[in-house]
Amino acid sequence: MKENEWRIDHLLFGFSIEAIASYMLLSSSFVSSESVYMLIIFNFLFVSLTFPLNGTLTRKISMLLIGNIIGLFWNYLFSLFAYTVAYYLGESFNTLYIILSPFINLIWIVSFWSISLSTLSNSKNRKLGVIIDN
Amino acid sequence: MITEILEALFLILTALMITYLIRHYIFTLRVLKNHQKRRGSVTVGNVTYQPTVSILIPARNEEKVIGRILQRMIELTYPKDKLQIIVIDDASTDSTGEIAKQYSRTYGYIKVIHRNEKEGGRGKASALNAGFKNANGEIVFCFDADYYPQRDILEKLTKEFTDPRVGVVQGRIIVLNEPQNIVTRLVALERIGGYRIDQQARDSLGLITQFGGTVGGVRRSLLEYLGGWEESILAEDTELTFRVYLAGYRVRYVYDAECYEEAVESWRAYWKQRYRWAKGHMQCAFKHSFKVLKCKNLRLKEKIDGILLLNVYFMPILALLSWIICVPLFFLKTPPWFGMFWASIPISIYSFVGNFAPFFEVGIGAYLDGRTRAQWLIPLLIVPFLYNIPICTKALIDLLISKIFRKNGNNWAKTVHSGNGNSYIMN
Amino acid sequence: MRMIPNLTPITFIMLILGVSTFIFIMFLPALLELKKHKDAGPRLIMNDAPVMQPKMRETVLIVNVEEEHGFDQMLGRKMADVMAVLPNIEA
Numbered sequence: 001m002k003e004n005e006w007r008i009d010h011l012l013f014g015f016s017i018e019a020i021a022s023y024m025l026l027s028s029s030f031v032s033s034e035s036v037y038m039l040i041i042f043n044f045l046f047v048s049l050t051f052p053l054n055g056t057l058t059r060k061i062s063m064l065l066i067g068n069i070i071g072l073f074w075n076y077l078f079s080l081f082a083y084t085v086a087y088y089l090g091e092s093f094n095t096l097y098i099i100l101s102p103f104i105n106l107i108w109i110v111s112f113w114s115i116s117l118s119t120l121s122n123s124k125n126r127k128l129g130v131i132i133d134n
Numbered sequence: 135m136i137t138e139i140l141e142a143l144f145l146i147l148t149a150l151m152i153t154y155l156i157r158h159y160i161f162t163l164r165v166l167k168n169h170q171k172r173r174g175s176v177t178v179g180n181v182t183y184q185p186t187v188s189i190l191i192p193a194r195n196e197e198k199v200i201g202r203i204l205q206r207m208i209e210l211t212y213p214k215d216k217l218q219i220i221v222i223d224d225a226s227t228d229s230t231g232e233i234a235k236q237y238s239r240t241y242g243y244i245k246v247i248h249r250n251e252k253e254g255g256r257g258k259a260s261a262l263n264a265g266f267k268n269a270n271g272e273i274v275f276c277f278d279a280d281y282y283p284q285r286d287i288l289e290k291l292t293k294e295f296t297d298p299r300v301g302v303v304q305g306r307i308i309v310l311n312e313p314q315n316i317v318t319r320l321v322a323l324e325r326i327g328g329y330r331i332d333q334q335a336r337d338s339l340g341l342i343t344q345f346g347g348t349v350g351g352v353r354r355s356l357l358e359y360l361g362g363w364e365e366s367i368l369a370e371d372t373e374l375t376f377r378v379y380l381a382g383y384r385v386r387y388v389y390d391a392e393c394y395e396e397a398v399e400s401w402r403a404y405w406k407q408r409y410r411w412a413k414g415h416m417q418c419a420f421k422h423s424f425k426v427l428k429c430k431n432l433r434l435k436e437k438i439d440g441i442l443l444l445n446v447y448f449m450p451i452l453a454l455l456s457w458i459i460c461v462p463l464f465f466l467k468t469p470p471w472f473g474m475f476w477a478s479i480p481i482s483i484y485s486f487v488g489n490f491a492p493f494f495e496v497g498i499g500a501y502l503d504g505r506t507r508a509q510w511l512i513p514l515l516i517v518p519f520l521y522n523i524p525i526c527t528k529a530l531i532d533l534l535i536s537k538i539f540r541k542n543g544n545n546w547a548k549t550v551h552s553g554n555g556n557s558y559i560m561n
Numbered sequence: 562m563r564m565i566p567n568l569t570p571i572t573f574i575m576l577i578l579g580v581s582t583f584i585f586i587m588f589l590p591a592l593l594e595l596k597k598h599k600d601a602g603p604r605l606i607m608n609d610a611p612v613m614q615p616k617m618r619e620t621v622l623i624v625n626v627e628e629e630h631g632f633d634q635m636l637g638r639k640m641a642d643v644m645a646v647l648p649n650i651e652a
Contacts, residue, residue, distance in 0.1 A: 006166070006167055045494060048159075048163070049162065049163075049166070049494050049497075049498060052166060052167075053166075053501065095461060095464055095465070107513060107516075110493050110512055110513050110515075111512075111513045113493075113494070113497065114493070114497055114509040114510060114512040114513065115509070115510065117497045117498075117500075117501055117509045118506055118507060118509045118510060120501070121500075121501050121504070121505065121506040121509070122506050
């Protein structure tokens with residue numbers, strides 16, 4: 001396999017999975033709409049920017065799955081937190097939730113995607129027999 | 135009525151941010167797909183194209199770094215009989231002038247121009263114009279005093295001028311003192327995104343490639359035609375870029391022509407540098423936006439990209455504005471599409487930093503560079519973004535005040551170089 | 562909202578801790594890399610310098626990532642180790 005070969009096959013497979021996942025998320029009543037949009041954005045970015053890179057398809061799908069689990073868990077946790085805060089401190093804290101939630105949602109997307117990319121970089125360099133890190 | 139206005143405003147701002155996001159996404163995909171392809175060496179007949187070259191090095195109080203770049207200039211592989219190096223000692227109060235003079239005494243192709251307090255200290259553009267008057271090369275290059283280029287950088291850059299449409303060339307900048315502290319590491323990430331992805335994509339897509347004011351060269355004839363650098367604008371490099379394109383020429387980015395730079399090492403220095411860039415860029419936006427739209431030398435895609443590039447420093451302010459607007463909008467009436475657009479705004483938060491490369495540009499750029507741990511710092515890019523909001527806001531307010539009251543608010547705040555980069559050079 | 566537990570003050574505190582911990586975990590890799598950076602540092606500008614340099618072990622922050630030259634870092638480090646104990650003939 002060439003170094004940095006553009007993996008079209010992985011990309012197409014990833015988009016198929018992403019389409020199915022997006023449909024399931026949109027149909028779900030357990031996840032808030034903002035979180036659904038964030039998960040769709042995460043899936044789209046992850047698939048389009050990570051799946052074409054070097055690395056096994058299994059690893060990429062695993063990372064995508066883990067990312068979605070983290071996203072869903074975070075959605076549940078933060079929604080519960082916002083509901084509890086509103087219960088104890090008043091309805092106006094819903095405003096804080098609306099303002100902060102997409103922002104905090106993005107933190108996990110950026111963190112997770114960055115770590116995934118780092119994992120793929122490591123596997124790419126290992127394949128080339130180049131050790132970069134000490 | 136108010137609700138409708140807020141809704142419309144929110145929609146427009148979100149649409150703008152999504153436009154930038156899509157643009158950067160296209161850039162990332164483009165480079166990812168094509169980065170294996172290399173442009174072949176260009177030769178004229180059997181002879182490598184080697185025009186006479188003048189290198190301008192403006193320096194004001196750069197005693198800690200000037201020796202390093204001059205030593206590097208001596209080591210360049212370009213034929214010395216075709217090379218002229220001009221150091222513009224711009225009213226320095228330290229030993230910059232003396233150090234440069236020592237080199238000029240030993241090497242005939244190095245010349246030093248000393249400017250006193252009256253004529254100097256009026257900014258980089260003024261210093262470059264002073265140097266340009268003494269330049270006799272067919273191609274005029276600029277290097278900042280803290281830079282450290284490849285030895286064969288001139289060969290890589292000059293060969294692009296065999297294309298008569300190319301008026302300016304730009305090389306890649308890499309941060310030398312990256313491991314110094316958190317500021318240098320975040321700036322390095324910004325540079326990776328900006329040069330490895332952004333510039334490269336714009337060049338390969340035939341859009342507006344930016345001349346960065348250093349590690350780059352201009353055709354002497356073109357520069358004479360354009361009247362040199364514009365001294366009233368803080369971002370003289372961006373200003374020159376657009377005048378070049380408006381005149382029908384192009385800027386070519388040469389990604390394998392690399393040069394180290396010494397990045398700012400403190401948040402205070404970061405503020406001063408980015409404030410200058412933001413204000414200068416906004417000055418260019420006011421000056422050139424309309425001209426870009428009307429220009430017959432530019433294709434539609436260049437016009438669109440040019441407008442987006444010119445106005446990029448307004449985006450942190452607009453991102454903040456959209457965030458502020460959502461609060462009353464939420465209380466007055468939450469439209470059904472609110473959630474969808476609101477979800478896209480935070481992505482913009484990680485998109486408008488430094489050279490305004492989104493987090494995915496930075497990540498892919500680091501990946502292509504073979505970095506394995508630099509990506510771990512990407513979440514921290516939120517810090518420079520949040521920092522850029524007051525920087526850009528102040529720059530805009532100061533600019534508007536100077537325009538309304540017709541004051542000359544162009545104070546060139548020089549970036550102080552510590553010379554710490556010297557310890558990272560492997561010589 | 563479904564699956565809501567009993568809203569006691571303890572639940573409230575647990576949720577605050579949970580959210581804070583999650584956010585901290587998200588920033589943890591960045592903080593680790595800052596504290597104890599293992600990243601190789603910036604690209605080495607490829608010069609026509611010798612491939613192996615005795616100083617390579619000292620300047621571990623700068624790493625050659627010019628893969629098209631097929632430079633094997635493992636071999637380079639082994640040879641640098643050997644050269645480090647040899648006398649410096651350039652002195």
